[in-house]
Amino acid sequence: MTDVPTSGGGARAVRLVLPAHLRKLSRQSGELVLQVAGPVTIARVLDALEERHPVLRGTIRDHVTRKRRPFVRFFACEQDLSHDSTDDPLPDAVARGDEPLLVVGAMAGG
Amino acid sequence: MSGVRVLVGTRKGAFVLTADGKRERWDVAGPHFGGWEIYHVKGSPAAPDRIWASQTSGWFGQVVQRSDDGGKTWEPVGNQFTYDGVPGTHQWYDGTAHPWEFARVWHFEPSHGDPDTVYAGVEDAALFRSNDGGSTWHELSGLRGHGSGPHWQPGAGGMCLHTILLDPVNAQRIFVAISAAGAFRSDDGGATWKPINRGLRSEGIPDPNAEVGHCVHRIAQHRTRPDVLFMQKHWDVMRSDDGGDTWREVSGNLPTDFGFPIDVHAHEPETVYVVPLKSDSERYPSDGSLRVYRSRSGGDEWEPLTKGLPQRDCWVNVLRDAMAVDTLDDCGIYFGTTGGQVYVSPDGGDTWRAIVQTLPPVLSLEVQTLP
Numbered sequence: 001m002t003d004v005p006t007s008g009g010g011a012r013a014v015r016l017v018l019p020a021h022l023r024k025l026s027r028q029s030g031e032l033v034l035q036v037a038g039p040v041t042i043a044r045v046l047d048a049l050e051e052r053h054p055v056l057r058g059t060i061r062d063h064v065t066r067k068r069r070p071f072v073r074f075f076a077c078e079q080d081l082s083h084d085s086t087d088d089p090l091p092d093a094v095a096r097g098d099e100p101l102l103v104v105g106a107m108a109g110g
Numbered sequence: 111m112s113g114v115r116v117l118v119g120t121r122k123g124a125f126v127l128t129a130d131g132k133r134e135r136w137d138v139a140g141p142h143f144g145g146w147e148i149y150h151v152k153g154s155p156a157a158p159d160r161i162w163a164s165q166t167s168g169w170f171g172q173v174v175q176r177s178d179d180g181g182k183t184w185e186p187v188g189n190q191f192t193y194d195g196v197p198g199t200h201q202w203y204d205g206t207a208h209p210w211e212f213a214r215v216w217h218f219e220p221s222h223g224d225p226d227t228v229y230a231g232v233e234d235a236a237l238f239r240s241n242d243g244g245s246t247w248h249e250l251s252g253l254r255g256h257g258s259g260p261h262w263q264p265g266a267g268g269m270c271l272h273t274i275l276l277d278p279v280n281a282q283r284i285f286v287a288i289s290a291a292g293a294f295r296s297d298d299g300g301a302t303w304k305p306i307n308r309g310l311r312s313e314g315i316p317d318p319n320a321e322v323g324h325c326v327h328r329i330a331q332h333r334t335r336p337d338v339l340f341m342q343k344h345w346d347v348m349r350s351d352d353g354g355d356t357w358r359e360v361s362g363n364l365p366t367d368f369g370f371p372i373d374v375h376a377h378e379p380e381t382v383y384v385v386p387l388k389s390d391s392e393r394y395p396s397d398g399s400l401r402v403y404r405s406r407s408g409g410d411e412w413e414p415l416t417k418g419l420p421q422r423d424c425w426v427n428v429l430r431d432a433m434a435v436d437t438l439d440d441c442g443i444y445f446g447t448t449g450g451q452v453y454v455s456p457d458g459g460d461t462w463r464a465i466v467q468t469l470p471p472v473l474s475l476e477v478q479t480l481p
Contacts, residue, residue: 021145021170025186055186059170063190071169105169 011035015100026053040095043086075102115478119148122470126181133456150474157225164215187244194251201263219274231271235288250300258322265289278333290325306354328430332379342372360409371433376441380408385428394425418462431474446472
């Protein structure tokens with residue numbers, strides 16, 4: 001099941017792809033579509049995600065510092081945005097909903 | 111007919127093993143939370159169908175799961191463990207000061223009487239409590255703040271608070287153990303704490319008799335004699351008869367006194383079980399022979415228990431939280447191995463059989479005795 005966007009005043013429909021473990025934890029399958037108000041940034045997308053799925057709080061970024069967990073990465077439009085400020089605007093293609101923001105678990109472990 | 115429910119945490123998920131009182135035929139359910147490390151799963155004595163699971167991942171951090179139907183279905187609850195006030199620092203491996211950072215929950219200890227109250231022992235070492243069924247967690251910061259906290263150092267597995275004993279008689283008394291700081295006791299419900307390590311001797315630290323710095327692996331207690339404590343230290347099996355104020359070594363004739371778990375028979379307070387390993391640099395059974403050792407005299411005199419356990423080519427470890435006992439008339443003893451086997455002895459250790467042989471490495475094991 002894919003999340004169906006709801007209409008919101010001035011909000012943008014942003015596509016988000018979560019890693020399998022977080023989709024399962026939040027009982028989602030496939031891509032999510034989140035309504036993001038104001039500038040479309042990683043921080044605002046995650047705010048919208050955690051508002052809708054509180055169980056994901058603390059799994060992508062720290063509860064308090066909001067720092068990205070070390071083995072979580074942010075990709076979009078074939079770029080690694082992990083080290084950018086989470087308050088930077090995301091690429092226009094993400095803000096328009098043409099491309100998704102990908103939350104990725106780094107390849108590591110056994 | 112009464113039965114048992116064995117709660118197994120592994121490197122790749124949780125498993126629930128159930129049997130009737132004969133403990134011969136087992137139903138194996140799982141993995142729950144497949145792919146995640148499950149450090150500990152434990153049921154509430156006050157409401158046995160309420161079970162807590164610590165679900166952790168190097169990628170996605172800590173999740174706390176709660177079941178209210180005996181482990182059939184689960185709901186995530188609160189996972190925010192924020193240290194009280196300014197966290198401060200502890201010692202790092204290189205001797206520098208290192209900020210306290212939450213990594214994971216190693217152990218849950220549910221209240222004896224209140225299903226909504228549960229304690230969590232975490233890495234970096236601290237004790238948290240929830241009084242609202244796991245929605246929110248609050249640190250009992252008197253433990254870290256009692257004075258020695260800045261001098262604590264991590265063991266090889268991290269600086270973890272891995273043992274929590276809630277005194278079954280004195281509700282104000284709590285024991286905890288931390289690797290590698292030692293054992294601590296509160297007599298006021300967790301508000302204030304003191305180290306209880308007098309008598310421990312650890313050659314691996316600069317002052318072998320230091321007040322803190324000992325690598326305590328596990329402490330066990332019999333519910334009818336809460337002042338008697340048994341400890342498996344990194345090396346040495348120890349005993350206290352005064353609630354931890356003083357300790358004496360009871361390793362006796364054990365072939366080696368290095369190991370992780372220790373537990374007490376449900377009906378015989380002087381019957382104790384350990385799983386000796388060859389050494390701290392090898393961490394497997396001597397000669398590839400898996401032997402549980404039992405003392406019926408509260409220590410000092412030990413006998414090997416081997417019937418049904420592999421006696422050759424066995425090179426597994428048994429971790430500190432991976433042994434438990436049931437309370438059936440014929441007390442059952444259980445343990446899980448890093449090789450993925452879970453063994454049961456339905457006769458107090460005389461004979462053993464494998465319940466499962468091929469689980470992921472077992473991190474923890476608890477057992478509930480059901481009516």
